[in-house]
Amino acid sequence: xxxxxxxxxxxxxxxxxxxxxxxxxxxxxxxxxxxxxxxxxxxxxxxxxxxxxxxxxxxxxxxxxxxxxxxxxxxxxxxxxxxxxxxxxxxxxxxxxxxxxxxxxxxxxxxxxxxxxxxxxxxxxxxxxxxxxxxxxxxxxxxxxxxxxxxxxxxxxxxxxxxxxxxxxxxxxxxxxxxxxxxxxxxxxxxxxxxxxxxxxxxxxxxxxxxxxxxxxxxxxxxxxxxxxxxxxxxxxxxxxxxxxxxxxxxxxxxxxxxxxxxxxxxxxxxxxxxxxxxxxxxxxxxxxxxxxxxxxxxxxxxxxxxxxxxxxxxxxxxxxxxxxxxxxxxxxxxxxxxxxxxxxxxxxxxxxxxxxxxxxxxxxxxxxxxxxxxxxxxxxxxxxxxxxxxxxxxxxxxxxxxxxxxxxxxxxxxxxxxxxxxxxxxxxxxxxxxxxxxxxxxxxxxxxxxxxxxxxx
Ligand code: F0G
Numbered sequence: 001x002x003x004x005x006x007x008x009x010x011x012x013x014x015x016x017x018x019x020x021x022x023x024x025x026x027x028x029x030x031x032x033x034x035x036x037x038x039x040x041x042x043x044x045x046x047x048x049x050x051x052x053x054x055x056x057x058x059x060x061x062x063x064x065x066x067x068x069x070x071x072x073x074x075x076x077x078x079x080x081x082x083x084x085x086x087x088x089x090x091x092x093x094x095x096x097x098x099x100x101x102x103x104x105x106x107x108x109x110x111x112x113x114x115x116x117x118x119x120x121x122x123x124x125x126x127x128x129x130x131x132x133x134x135x136x137x138x139x140x141x142x143x144x145x146x147x148x149x150x151x152x153x154x155x156x157x158x159x160x161x162x163x164x165x166x167x168x169x170x171x172x173x174x175x176x177x178x179x180x181x182x183x184x185x186x187x188x189x190x191x192x193x194x195x196x197x198x199x200x201x202x203x204x205x206x207x208x209x210x211x212x213x214x215x216x217x218x219x220x221x222x223x224x225x226x227x228x229x230x231x232x233x234x235x236x237x238x239x240x241x242x243x244x245x246x247x248x249x250x251x252x253x254x255x256x257x258x259x260x261x262x263x264x265x266x267x268x269x270x271x272x273x274x275x276x277x278x279x280x281x282x283x284x285x286x287x288x289x290x291x292x293x294x295x296x297x298x299x300x301x302x303x304x305x306x307x308x309x310x311x312x313x314x315x316x317x318x319x320x321x322x323x324x325x326x327x328x329x330x331x332x333x334x335x336x337x338x339x340x341x342x343x344x345x346x347x348x349x350x351x352x353x354x355x356x357x358x359x360x361x362x363x364x365x366x367x368x369x370x371x372x373x374x375x376x377x378x379x380x381x382x383x384x385x386x387x388x389x390x391x392x393x394x395x396x397x398x399x400x401x402x403x404x405x406x407x408x409x410x411x412x413x414x415x416x417x418x419x420x421x422x423x424x425x426x427x428x429x430x431x432x433x434x435x436x437x438x439x440x441x442x443x444x445x446x447x448x449x450x451x452x453x454x455x456x457x458x
Contacts, residue, residue, distance in 0.1 A: 056262070059304055060308070073290055076296040088242065113135070115134075116135065120145070135176055148219070156221070177209060178212070220343060228239060237310045284298040361437045
């Protein structure tokens with residue numbers, strides 16, 4: 001495919017430096033083969049995450065200058081509230097410092113000990129915030145999502161048969177709520193269809209279950225609905241978003257992705273009871289309910305970015321830049337999760353490094369090898385991220401053992417994508433020479449952030 005033309009021009013640049021081969025070798029060892037522990041200045045192209053890494057527009061930067069830093073009643077909060085109402089259709093907003101702050105409030109309010117939370121796969125911080133109040137997150141995504149080769153257009157869909165089984169096995173009272181993630185991160189940035197959301201709403205109505213979204217990447221999800229679902233070909237993205245949200249009882253939201261900002265989050269709902277409870281809790285954990293851990297200027301940037309990030313031409317370029325990288329890799333037979341998703345390309349580490357055992361952490365190994373080859377920073381999304389089973393304490397080895405090449409929004413050029421593809425293709429050609437890792441330090445919570453590894457003999 002042709003690289004997609006950017007719907008913007010560049011006004012400010014930040015120089016980046018490609019470290020020498022010798023420094024790269026040393027840096028990844030100093031970091032214990034954990035790309036989270038690399039120094040940013042040792043990285044040439046940073047594809048660790050799409051979270052908080054976007055380039056803001058001139059309009060957003062202008063908004064930063066009208067930050068109203070009042071402790072209470074900042075006008076930027078009301079601009080944010082209005083943007084959430086216009087774009088997502090929720091009238092109540094509780095601001096938080098980032099997405100996990102919203103998860104903390106929402107899940108602490110909704111989850112009681114021994115309850116389950118069915119979800120389309122899981123996300124690391126979401127899973128933990130269900131576990132802290134004594135609950136357990138259980139998987140209800142369609143089987144196709146666990147197969148990297150399957151070309152299902154909506155691999156984020158929830159499986160209603162699995163949902164029925166949870167209701168039958170546990171009983172409705174044991175289900176805290178149903179959690180639905182948009183453009184499922186851990187599945188490869190795969191969308192949920194409108195049809196699935198509609199049917200799930202009916203199911204939840206039948207059992208009086210609350211349906212709460214992780215709407216973090218909902219604008220990119222809405223783009224896929226427009227691209228793939230019959231009847232939405234010409235529907236404005238905002239209309240698609242509002243219909244999606246209309247099936248929910250509320251959302252938690254990390255603004256650091258689709259809102260094109262560097263920090264921020266919120267929860268939003270039309271349910272007065274959820275709103276009142278979480279608005280009360282926010283003052284304990286985050287800050288007053290009109291800033292929730294964000295500066296006024298940051299709320300203004302979120303408000304503007306939420307609107308900007310729904311522009312069709314922008315979303316088209318965004319999704320196609322990710323696709324462009326994916327197509328270059330597929331042409332060279334590099335194993336990736338298909339179809340390519342919204343925010344990242346996921347390499348299938350089990351196929352890339354078939355000579356390694358699961359206990360040698362293939363995805364962690366591959367992320368380290370990519371850095372050493374090209375100073376491109378990627379992220380492990382496999383067994384290290386999944387962590388241990390809460391009850392047995394054993395390592396859990398999920399079907400997907402992936403390395404995520406996450407594309408920051410509006411930051412890198414298509415030439416950067418070409419550089420990245422050629423490094424990975426080069427590595428794929430010499431994959432048999434890559435030795436596995438052993439974990440030598442393991443923190444208790446969210447171990448992937450801080451764990452350390454050493455190389456094992458080949
Ligand atoms: N939900 C999803 C689906 C996420 O991807 C993230 C963050 C969060 C919640 C938490 O939000 O970081 O603002 O506290 N994902 C980042 C990532 C960290 O790299 O995928 P946060």
